[in-house]
Amino acid sequence: MLAAERRDHLLDMLARQGKIVAKDVAAELGISEDSVRRDLRELAAEGLCQRVYGGALPASPAVADYAARQSVTPDGKRRVAAVAAGLVRPGSALILDGGTTALATARALPPDLDCTVITHSPTVAVALVEHPRAEVILLGGRLFKHSAVTCGAAAVEAAQAVSADLCLLGVAGVHPDAGLTTGDAEEAAMKRALAARSAETYVLASSEKIGTASRFRVLPWEEITGLVTDAGPGHPVVRAVTSRGVQVLQAG
The missing domain is CATH 3.40.50.1360 (Rossmann fold)
Incomplete structure (x- = not known):
């Protein structure tokens, strides 16, 4: 799965389930947890998720001024x-x-x-x-x-x-x-x-x-x-x- 496809998959999971567990995604996609965490860091940097221990949650919209x-x-x-x-x-x-x-x-x-x-x-x-x-x-x-x-x-x-x-x-x-x-x-x-x-x-x-x-x-x-x-x-x-x-x- 390409990086862009993983990104879309993670965002879809976040919308459907309200959270992401990194180890579960890694097992599902057959990739390393480090790869999932790297994807989550990039999404968090764009304000698209809030990283937490073991995965991520939907980011609050209250980040605007x-x-x-x-x-x-x-x-x-x-x-x-x-x-x-x-x-x-x-x-x-x-x-x-x-x-x-x-x-x-x-x-x-x-x-x-x-x-x-x-x-x-x-x-x-x-x-x-x-x-x-x-x-x-x-x-x-x-x-x-x-x-x-x-x-x-x-x-x-x-x-x-x-x-x-x-x-x-x-x-x-x-x-x-x-x-x-x-x-x-x-x-x-x-x-x-x-x-x-x-x-x-x-x-x-x-x-x-x-x-x-x-x-x-x-x-x-x-x-x-x-x-x-x-x-x-x-x-x-x-x-x-x-x-x-x-x-x-x-x-x-």
Whole structure:
């Protein structure tokens, strides 16, 4: 099999099965595992897969810059945001992550909602300027421009000084094996710091992120309260996550 044919075969397998096991592909094609790993390195360099130990998973689409991501599945993000906003109770304290789905959630909050919103996202904070009864606390730190959020040591330290009833957290990828992931180590650490300061944590993930993975683990499944997604209940990843005991809120 030619290299181009192997590439197409690997991409087809990734689309059909949601993962690639290098030793199984090597046995199937009668080639060495080194050859499969080399093919996977090339695909990963093009952003077509996320390499993991022993093989690869579908790559998260959340690698584009912040402006470009705002045009990716906006309807799905709005549906997720509507369900997420419904979790916020009057008089409660909310930790709201950054990113495009979190921004949609901020915009979905009722304008007259009396609450406290703690965020490390300047764009989320600005979106709440027209919410007269929402007290907004903006956590400072180094600006991570890819997601328009603050992170780093100063931001993590600031997060450790707050507490909330609810945390709404965005991720780049949701996969039953890889878990909840994002593409930057400091951003992942900041998300963990925010989730640790809340009584409940729900992960927000529109359908294009379901079944994909990025490089850095955010949280294990047992440390979240639930997942909010517009992917249907019949989606194999949603079924797998539900079988782990994770509450899944459907944003139909």
